[in-house]
Amino acid sequence: METLIMVGQLLLGLSILVGLHELGHLLTAKMFGMRVEKFSIGFPPKIAGFQWGETEYSIGAIPLGGFVKISGMVDESMDTAQLASEPQPWEFRAKPAWQRLIVMLGGIIVNVITGIIIFVALVYKNGETYFSRDQVIENGIVAYEYGEAIGLKTGDKVLDINGQPYQSINDLSSGSALLSENGYYTVDRDGQQVKIEIPRGFINTFNSEESFSKFIAVRFPFEVGGVEPGSGAAEAGIDAGDKILAVNSTPITYFDQMQSALQNLKSQSAQIVRQRDSQIDTLNIPVSEEARIGIAVNPLIEPVRREYAFVEAVSKGTARAFGVVIVNAKALGKMFTGEVSAKNVSGPIGMAKIYGASWDWVKFWSITGLISMILAFMNLLPIPALDGGHVMFLLYEMVSGRAPSDKFLENAQKVGMVILLALMVFAIGNDILKLFT
Incomplete structure (x- = not known):
């Protein structure tokens, strides 16, 4: 059951974020009159779908991503047959570079906005x-x-x-x-x-x-919060609200001090100085093999x-969202220098474990907001097959006035896919190794 909850949270979180990311591409493409052939959450094979207008909307069986297929664009589908003909007005390649740039940034922008909204909402609703x-x-x-x-x-x-x-x-x-x-x-x-x-x-x-x-x-500092029935503390008469002042003449102020004192008295009897209201007495209490006397504690x-007003929450939530990006950028840089271990890279198993085995909506949205910002950052990396790779080539075109050839983009896409598959295999391998260490 715990595994199902972890997987369920991961699939729900990824489906929301991938769906919104691809929706950012779809909306910006349609805004500029580009034809969007397919919109998919998850990769093929297709589980279900429907046709609406010129676009087929579907859900794929592999829930680790998604895609939007825009006419006249070299993408992960590697469908280049239409590129042999003259560009049509509705195609991606027929549009000005600045419009294509906005389309490629659309998913990243939506992920950033999603992350900010989630963090702002959490700060406003729950405070700190x-x-x-x-x-x-x-x-x-x-x-x-x-x-x-x-x-x-x-x-x-x-x-x-x-x-x-x-x-x-x-x-x-x-x-x-x-x-x-x-x-x-x-x-x-x-x-x-x-x-x-x-x-x-x-x-x-x-x-x-x-x-x-x-x-x-x-x-x-602490006081007794409750007593385990039948324990040594219960037999000695300790009750909720009592304070422990000393263990075997060792003064006790903090809970860790009592823990430390009891560690040295396993399976022995301890002299506990107890205060109840103004009365102080000494009790002999047996200590278990686990260094416990049978009490729960209340921190004092x-x-x-x-709590934050809405305007404060906007500022705090936005700062927290971009803080995630800054930390991840630093970690990535230090990974190349060897200071941060590449073993910290996690795949789907690691992400599921982060969500946890119990369904907590605050934690769910906190992690989903964090992943949204990380997805935006990772997608902006200048790797072919990622949005950042397309952005890199478009910026080159805008600065130089020359677009890379379709053949170059096709080969770059292939290289990018190999890199992404290698990274996925590495991340999943890390997850598997962590299960046995």
């Missing part, structure tokens, strides 16, 4: 919820495996990133921070300022959603909840 810089500085952080690996320690108070203040703890593991040149954190450690450098390639550590939980978290700090 986060632990703020002030809360991090007041309470400090818990450094887990990846945080400790670069020199962070539990209790550190992170003051800035690269000398600049930040808004939330999420910024400390953002792509812009991890991809920055000579990046570093400034922390207050026991009253002394310490510079913690972000190692080159550290972003490769964050190759899954679970990996972020191994970095850092905000430290929080609440994340910041911020």
Whole structure:
């Protein structure tokens, strides 16, 4: 069932984005009087379709893309028979270069607009919820495996990133921070300022959603939120609202301190100093093999909840959308230098796993908006067979006054298809390898 939910979300998200992308090409082509022969979401073989006017609309069985076939254009269909005759007024090749340029940019523009609308809507409807810089500085952080690996320690108070203040703890593991040149954190450690450098390639550590939980978290004071029936805590009389002040004479303020103390007392008895209202007493409680005493906890700090007016949401959502493009452009550049591992490239399996095994509409639209911006960026790359390849040749024509020959465009399209197929095989191979590592 979980697999079906992941696949369902992926197919729905891709169908929306591919459909809108190809719709951008279709509308701009028709706007300039070009004949659109086919509009397909998914690649052949065709599952279903219908004819409306001059255009056949269909759904293909391979749901990893789509296409629009415009008369007189060398595209991925490699149908060049009509190019032997004189250009007809309704054909792509008969139109001015600037009109053809707009048609080729139509899908990218629609994906950008879609991404912006999604992020603006999410910000406006849901606002933001986060632990703020002030809360991090007041309470400090818990450094887990990846945080400790670069020199962070539990209790550190992170003051800035690269000398600049930040808004939330999420910024400390953002792509812009991890991809920055000579990046570093400034922390207050026991009253002394310490510079913690972000190692080159550290972003490769964050190759899954679970990996972020191994970095850092905000430290929080707590009280007992509930007690497991039949547990040692329940037998000792601990109840919701109680506070744990010490474990075996070790003072306890934060939840991580209690976890650490109990780790050293597995399968033993712990002396727990408990406070209930103004009463303080000491209880002997057995500790399980999993270092638990049978309580749930309530954090005593609440994340910041911020709502945005519509105008603010437009600004914030647009910045967030283009931030995705900037981070991906940086990552691609660093991939060529070897700083970012090509193993981070994901195919459909990786994308499905990002959506997750539970259907959460906020997460669904967040990921779909992110993918929309990434699709726009990737499609703009100057690779033949992508929109960016066509744009590159059209710009050459507009600057030089000479159009590349049909034969050249046909061969370039073939090369581009080989490149795209190789990239797809590589991405799917990465997905398969990750399943076994």
